[in-house]
Structure formats: structure tokens, C-alpha cells
Amino acid sequence: MLETEHAPPKPNPTRVLGRFELRQLLGKSERTMVWLVHDPRSAQELMLTLPRVQPASSAVAELWLSDAKHAARLNHPNLAHVVEIGVQEHWPYIAVDRALGVTLGERLAANPKLTAEDAVSWVTQALEGLAFAHEASLAHGDLQLHQILISEQGTVRVMALGAGLPTAVLAEQAAHERAMPLDPNRLRQSREAAVRDVLTMGIVLYHVLAGAPALEEPDTSRVVDRLPPLGREFVRLPWSTPQPIPEALRAIANRATTHQERQRYHNARTLLAALNGWRETAAQDSGALTLLIDRLRTVGHLPAAPGVGARVARLAVAEGQRTDEMAANILQDMGLSFELLRTVNSAQVQGTQVSGNGPVLTLRRAIALVGLKGVRQAAASLRPWPGPLPEAHAATMQRLLDRVRLAGHAAQALRPAGYDPEVVYLITALQNLGRLMVQYHFPDEASQIRELMKSAPAAEPGEPDLPGMTEEAAAFAVLGVDIESLGAAVAKHWGLHEDVLYMIRRLPVQKPVRVADTDSDMLRVTASAANEAVDAVTENPPQRVGAALQQVVQRYGRALSITMKDLTEGLHAARGTLQHGPTGVVPRAPRREEAEPGDPGTTDFSALLASRKR
Structure with missing residues (x-):
């Protein structure tokens, strides 16, 4: 032996x-x-x-x-x-x-x-x-x-x-x-x-x-x-x-x-x-950013929306146009909006501002600081849509952008009186910065994360479905870093103020929501509520959406003084704004067979209203 x-x-x-x-x-x-x-x-x-x-x-x-x-x-x-x-x-x-x-x-x-x-x-x-x-x-x-x-x-x-x-x-x-x-x-x-x-x-x-x-x-x-x-x-x-x-x-x-x-x-x-x-x-402290830094330099942060050139050209010939009208126009383009925020919050531009003015959180102020020439330069720095993304990933990117915009409009509908709707919209969008960056720069990894989050059929009949991972765990498992930290690292790289870095982190879903003590807390709470509501209607099958929205109301009802009626009507108004602009009329709810899962433009809210009336 x-x-x-x-x-x-x-x-x-x-x-x-x-x-x-x-x-x-x-x-x-x-x-x-x-x-x-x-x-x-x-x-x-x-x-x-x-x-x-x-x-x-x-x-x-x-x-x-x-x-x-x-x-x-x-x-x-x-x-x-x-x-x-x-x-x-x-x-x-x-x-x-x-x-x-x-x-x-x-x-x-x-x-x-x-x-x-x-x-x-x-x-x-x-x-x-x-x-x-x-x-x-x-x-x-x-x-x-x-x-x-x-x-x-x-x-x-x-x-x-x-x-x-x-x-x-x-x-x-x-x-x-x-x-x-x-x-x-x-x-x-x-x-x-x-x-x-x-x-x-x-x-x-x-x-x-x-x-x-x-x-x-x-x-x-x-x-x-x-x-x-x-x-x-x-x-x-x-x-x-x-x-x-x-x-x-x-x-x-x-x-x-x-x-x-x-x-x-x-x-x-x-x-x-x-x-x-x-x-x-x-x-290193900025280690999360090293995952992106090379691609940020080569392909930019986000691509411009289709038609950005024509949109900026119209602004250039409309010297008499009001700044708020220009801002509403630019706000439809997530890439250009973020590029302007990045530009005006950089150390170079901040040095020209009056001390104590704080971070720039509206496109109105950004346009006032850089002028139309600065807007044109910002637009010219963006890659044309869809950048390096192939067709399939570009379609997924567009759905994600629409989902983020839907959340921004929902936050505007849910915001307490006295809060600037544009600030609320941009904070809500920035809470999705990490998701947008991963989808644009790491589309294959983004697909892996979504697959890991899906539930699977039970191994044996009668047993419950196998749960998917949380987004945080799935991102850790694929990228070695969570998406929230990745978004915060990019925002810090842009030069955004510490108050903004605080507000753009979503509230942890496992912790209770407290009544806001400061304006920063209220903006963070409002944006988090809108993002969770949109997650509820885009990530759940129709029969579970009502219960998921009820959980959002239970978490945020006291802090925002909202009811199920407020939430569902806010989502309806947000969808109408997304599809038809600020003056758009809320369209009919599509038949279920017309809706594409995860598409915020075709979410069927009729079941939600019915569940609220019961």
C-alpha cells in the first residue's frame, strides 16, 4: 500500500x-x-x-x-x-x-x-x-x-x-x-x-x-x-x-x-x-470608480438622447426663450441634464460662484451659469445615441431611462408643498445614477444582475419559488461593488456637494422611514418613495403590484402624508407626463396583452386603482 x-x-x-x-x-x-x-x-x-x-x-x-x-x-x-x-x-x-x-x-x-x-x-x-x-x-x-x-x-x-x-x-x-x-x-x-x-x-x-x-x-x-x-x-x-x-x-x-x-x-x-x-x-477610497474610469474617458458618461442636436439648435436661435422653458426642454434628455450638472458643479465653475451659494441642483441655474454656449458645448461632448451599445442593449437602456424619468415625474407629483419640482426630479434621477452607469458601461454585467434577481420555480411541487438575490447582493456578486456606491463614486467624481451625495442614496428598504427633519432628508425620502413605487409596478407581475404599492404607502405614508389614492394618482400623472409631456393627458390604461413587462410607458394601473377601491 x-x-x-x-x-x-x-x-x-x-x-x-x-x-x-x-x-x-x-x-x-x-x-x-x-x-x-x-x-x-x-x-x-x-x-x-x-x-x-x-x-x-x-x-x-x-x-x-x-x-x-x-x-x-x-x-x-x-x-x-x-x-x-x-x-x-x-x-x-x-x-x-x-x-x-x-x-x-x-x-x-x-x-x-x-x-x-x-x-x-x-x-x-x-x-x-x-x-x-x-x-x-x-x-x-x-x-x-x-x-x-x-x-x-x-x-x-x-x-x-x-x-x-x-x-x-x-x-x-x-x-x-x-x-x-x-x-x-x-x-x-x-x-x-x-x-x-x-x-x-x-x-x-x-x-x-x-x-x-x-x-x-x-x-x-x-x-x-x-x-x-x-x-x-x-x-x-x-x-x-x-x-x-x-x-x-x-x-x-x-x-x-x-x-x-x-x-x-x-x-x-x-x-x-x-x-x-x-x-x-x-x-482605495475611489476603488468603485476605477471600474468605470477608463470607459468614462472613452465613451462619456451617458449618451445623448436621439435628436439632441436639433433640440440644442432650437435653443440657440431662441435667445429670448425663458430659462425655465429651456430647462424643461433639456430635462427630457438625461445625458445632457447630467452633463450640465457635472459641468457646473466642477471645481473650476464652483470657484466662480459666490461663496455660500451651495450646489447647483436645477438646470435653470446651470443654464444661467454657462449660457447657451455652455449648453452647446455640453451637448457636443456627448456620444450620439446609443453610443457603443448594440441594438438589444440600447433597447434595455431606453427602458431604464424611461423608468428613471417616470420615477422623477412621480416624485414631482408626491413632493410636499414648497419643494422645487426640478430639484425633486433630478435627485430622483440621481438615485439611479449607478444603475444607469452599469447599464451603459457594463451591459452584460447588468444582464447578469437582473437574472440573479429573478425568482426561479421551486425544485419540488408544492414548495415555494426559489427567491432571487437582492439588487445589492447581485451587484456584489457580479461587480464586487454595490450599485449605490458606484453611483455615489461617480457623483463624487463629478464634484457634487456632500449634501447631494447624501440625498442620492436611496433609503435602505430594510430600515423604517422616519419623518424628515431637514430639507435634504425630505428630498431623499420623496425620491426614494417614487423610485420604490416605480420598482413595484415594473418588477412585479400584475397580481402582486397592488400589495407592493401598499408596502410603499405603509413605509412612506406618515413621512410624506400620502395615501394609496395619492400614490396611484401620482403614478398615473407621471405616466401621462412621460408619454405626452407636462401638458399631456393621461391615456387609457392598455389591455394587459399590450403591456410589455418592465416598460413604464405601458404599465397597467387599472388593477392598482381597483385594489385601492376595495
Whole structure:
């Protein structure tokens, strides 16, 4: 027997495998084992990876060796260089130089209390090598702590790529290859093994963050087999860990091992992107902005709405036009509105203002400060619609813009007496700044976030539907940063005042709403209520909208002195303004089959009115 680490001591403790002197078993799983050995021929220490079960035939051994040799051709800084591949006493092996480092298991045994930053640094390096291998159609098959090496300098390398397939699977493949040399199942098996690798790396991430193996099982392959679809257990980080875990990182780790298969990371690059996003955010105060800064410089902040050139040209020839009329015209273009706010709140323009005037929160004042020439310059700096977005993403972007405008008009209808409608509209729109930025600059990631937020059918009949993630958790899991913080970082980059940065953060849905003590509080409350109301009518099926709106009224009724009637009538008025302008008449409610889910212009409010009358 090769595994004799628990055997009683013998007069001669030296154990050998062919020419190798076995020094220490560094780790084992159901599929592989790693031995520290001394090689007399080269006079160096090596680490040998072997299958846990000796191959039953020479054909199986040859296939194991073939996969190992194929994988050894890959050259990547995060893949361990292979010294030798061979057979000793009918045991195939892969040899790696011990000088490359210690195993992750050894490092954790020596220092189990890792910082979150170190844990993520190690896992991301392993993912870099793994992603490179997956893109070459090669999977590992048995990512264990004893297959991940860490050097004294902190460089991480994945060892023994391709050695993790069970010998039973190899025997089946050997039989297939005799009958069909070009087996089409190999590519499918490789893709499935790659997905399993990513889930396994999530379990490794759990172990290094929690300081203990998931499900109290050190073999990651066994843990995978206990999760859906093979098992019924689930893995989530405990709240008590050796070191504090930031909420964003916790969301990423929990998504990586969630019991809902559809929510997991199915690609090493997506998990890597989420972890790198978290690292960039944690590294510096403006880390969230670094996700966007390059794209902001190349494609601008938001695109201009269609027809912006003609709109600005009409303003240019209407020198006698009132400023409020100009502002109402510009307000229809979210990109141009934000660009003017950004321009007039920059340090350069603020320096020309009278001290104590505070932030610019209306387009009327912005136009007065920069003049028509400044408006033309702002419009010229915008990319024409839809910027770099392809058609499908442009349509989604337009729906989001309409939804934000609907919320702005709803906030105007709900605002208490004495508050400037334009200020209320812009604060409400700015509460969606992060969502707009993600949809424009990271449309694929925005799609992933929406998918993670969707509920899924129950696994068994009679059970409740599987809930989707919250927007915050989904954004953490995809981008490594929450959308609210991303929007706040952009607003801070624009130079917006601290009072504005406070107001453009939505009220947390899990906390009660208090009666506002200041104007800033009242503007924040009004904007949050309008945004939650629009979320209720755009994110719920018709039969649940009434209950969702009732929750909004319960949260904000006292603070804003509104009833269900006020809210539904405000939404009707907002929809009419969105579709027909400030003087528009509220159109008939469309038949349900005409409405497109999530389209604020076609939301059916008839059910809401009926629920209010009951």
C-alpha cells in the first residue's frame, strides 16, 4: 500500500516508490494524493501527484498520462511547471519542484487566520491559471488545498492540471476511444469539468475565508457531490469567522457555492472579475470608480438622447426663450441634464460662484451659469445615441431611462408643498445614477444582475419559488461593488456637494422611514418613495403590484402624508407626463396583452386603482 502515513513505525522508516523516497503525504482526496519525495537522481525534493486508486489497466494509465502531458504543455505564471511525468511501480505520476512553494493546506495549517485581502489574492491567482486552462479546453478535475501552491513571495500556482478525473471515468473514456478515437463526448465532459472546477474554487474560497472546510469535509470533491444537483445541502459563510468578511466579499463567496445552480458562477472569468472588482474597491477610497474610469474617458458618461442636436439648435436661435422653458426642454434628455450638472458643479465653475451659494441642483441655474454656449458645448461632448451599445442593449437602456424619468415625474407629483419640482426630479434621477452607469458601461454585467434577481420555480411541487438575490447582493456578486456606491463614486467624481451625495442614496428598504427633519432628508425620502413605487409596478407581475404599492404607502405614508389614492394618482400623472409631456393627458390604461413587462410607458394601473377601491 502506498498510503501508510498511519502505519506503526518500523525499524527502517524509509518508504519508496520506485526511485523516489517518500517523505510526507501532503494531502489526499478521493481522486488524487500528493507526496513530498526525495529524488536521488536529481538530489532535489519533488511533489508527486498520483491518482488515489491505482489504474486498473495499462490503457487507463496511458490515458491519465496522456491528459497530464497535454496539460503540461500549457505555460502560464499561475500554473505549476511540470518537472517530470512518468510511471513507477504501475503508478502514474506528475512531478513538480518543491521549490515552487508549499501547498495551500500547509500554509493554512501554519497561519489559519488569513486577512480577506490575502485570501482573495490567492484565489484570484489560482483562477487566472484555471481560466487560462479552461480556455484551452482543459480542466483540473480535483482542485484541493494540496493542489494549490504558494511561494514565499505569494505567487500562487495550480498543480497537476488534468490529473483529477476519477479512474472509473478514465476507464470509460479508454473504452470509448478504442471504439471511437474522436469521441464527441470528450469536449462536453471537459466543459462540465470546467464548471465543476469553478464551483470547487468557490468551496476553496469558503475554506480560506471561514478558516474551516465547508460541511466539515476537507475533500472539496465530496462537498461538490453533496450540493445540488447531486445532493441537497448548501454552503454559506458563517457570520462568525476568524477575520471580518466585508459584505460585498461575502455575497461573492455565497454566490459561488449557492444551492441554486443558475445563480452560481459558471465561468472562471466571471468569478475572477467579481473578486477583482472587490479588490479594486477595497484597495482605495475611489476603488468603485476605477471600474468605470477608463470607459468614462472613452465613451462619456451617458449618451445623448436621439435628436439632441436639433433640440440644442432650437435653443440657440431662441435667445429670448425663458430659462425655465429651456430647462424643461433639456430635462427630457438625461445625458445632457447630467452633463450640465457635472459641468457646473466642477471645481473650476464652483470657484466662480459666490461663496455660500451651495450646489447647483436645477438646470435653470446651470443654464444661467454657462449660457447657451455652455449648453452647446455640453451637448457636443456627448456620444450620439446609443453610443457603443448594440441594438438589444440600447433597447434595455431606453427602458431604464424611461423608468428613471417616470420615477422623477412621480416624485414631482408626491413632493410636499414648497419643494422645487426640478430639484425633486433630478435627485430622483440621481438615485439611479449607478444603475444607469452599469447599464451603459457594463451591459452584460447588468444582464447578469437582473437574472440573479429573478425568482426561479421551486425544485419540488408544492414548495415555494426559489427567491432571487437582492439588487445589492447581485451587484456584489457580479461587480464586487454595490450599485449605490458606484453611483455615489461617480457623483463624487463629478464634484457634487456632500449634501447631494447624501440625498442620492436611496433609503435602505430594510430600515423604517422616519419623518424628515431637514430639507435634504425630505428630498431623499420623496425620491426614494417614487423610485420604490416605480420598482413595484415594473418588477412585479400584475397580481402582486397592488400589495407592493401598499408596502410603499405603509413605509412612506406618515413621512410624506400620502395615501394609496395619492400614490396611484401620482403614478398615473407621471405616466401621462412621460408619454405626452407636462401638458399631456393621461391615456387609457392598455389591455394587459399590450403591456410589455418592465416598460413604464405601458404599465397597467387599472388593477392598482381597483385594489385601492376595495
